[in-house]
Amino acid sequence: MSTLTDPRAVAETVTDPELPMLTLADLGVLRDVRTEDDGTVVVTITPTYSGCPAMGVMRADLVHALHRAGFADVDVRTVLSPPWSTDWISDEGRAKLAAGGIAPPGRATKHTGPIPLSLGRTMRTATCPVCGSADTEELSEFSGTACKALRRCRTCREPFEHVKEI
């Protein structure tokens, strides 16, 4: 076993299937990696959204990467609580998103009691990842994947995606 690399380092190289510029660690989806006494590597991940269709692929990619690194017994477990938040995306992950043309999220709002209704235009802001302008508008709170909104830059007119706060 001493010739093997640290399983955490291996797990931290696995990328997100839908945001391939990010590792699962950058995204905050990789919650824990530990080795049990019998040598089993236990990896804990958490879904971004309830319906995240990529969980199966993430699980398989983690198992695959660890097998290739020589870890024969790998157990990937799900944890649901506390729920994933975009606040868990690392600073490095945010920089990678922006470099990949996707505006990173701002701070998520948390409510413990009843959730207030928001009827106006959303107050969220995002900087255009193409030209850097702050003058951007939201086209839709939903985009190609559950975690993104669709925006447009009023300066360079380019549309872009924005990881929406959750």
Next chain:
Amino acid sequence: MAHEETVYDALDHAHGGEGQWAFGTGFDDPLAGVDTTIPDGVDAADLGAYCLMLGDDALVLCQRLTEWATRAPELEEEVAIANCGLDLLGQARLLLARAGTCCVLGRSREHATDSIPDEDALAYFRDVDEFANHHLAEADGGDFAQTMVRLLVASTHRLALVAKLRESRDPVVSAIAAKGVPELTYHRDHAARWVLRLGDGTPESHRRAQVAVDAVWPLTADLFTATDVELRLVAQGVAVDPADTRDEVRDVLTMVVERATLTVPAWPADRPSPGRAGEHTDELAPLLATLQGLAREHPAATW
């Protein structure tokens, strides 16, 4: 040495080559590794029945929303509706999987083969009278206005419920609820903005939005009366009494409809939900036929 070049090979590899993922669900237990011990003093059959109620509301409404795929008025809206459906599908999967851990499988196991996970057996192999969703979820979608008014009512009700369910004594239900809160917040805001836009829009959009409100309102009669299962689980700290969501739901809906320059209809008298008791309208069977047809015809299909 097997070649594992693509993500699909990796999936197959990870699941021992059984490839049981025909319906997009079977390859991944959404509760894998989650502690599903039933809390002390909680009746498993009641907890399972409760998860089916909340899960079926999400599953059936998801199916209604996906009927807009390829037919929505604009591409952005099609994507938005599909995303709302996907969130609900995820919530349904978690809740049905939780129901499976409580062993409330009804007659589904008489039809489903052993290799089909409980979650899929519950979704695809229960009959109409075993579904516990409110009529609100199964009602025909109608036009776009009706779809948005129904989404507004359903998401307002569900959000009020799951916001309180975050305190559930069942840690699995509590975790599922906490994940649902931000998702449903987006759904409700989206539907509310559409109702404003339609109600306060052209004479035709205003007319249609009012028709939609008038059509959906009577369905709220079913939302606020607890079943016996819910009352027992409320006493155990697991469930929320739906009556405790009534004021919040009515306040939010009234505010949106008034702001949309529409007329708020009289609230219907509360009644026990027929849907919760397995009594459904004629609209559910065709929906389930679409949802379940492939799985029933080819129960071991893979691709």
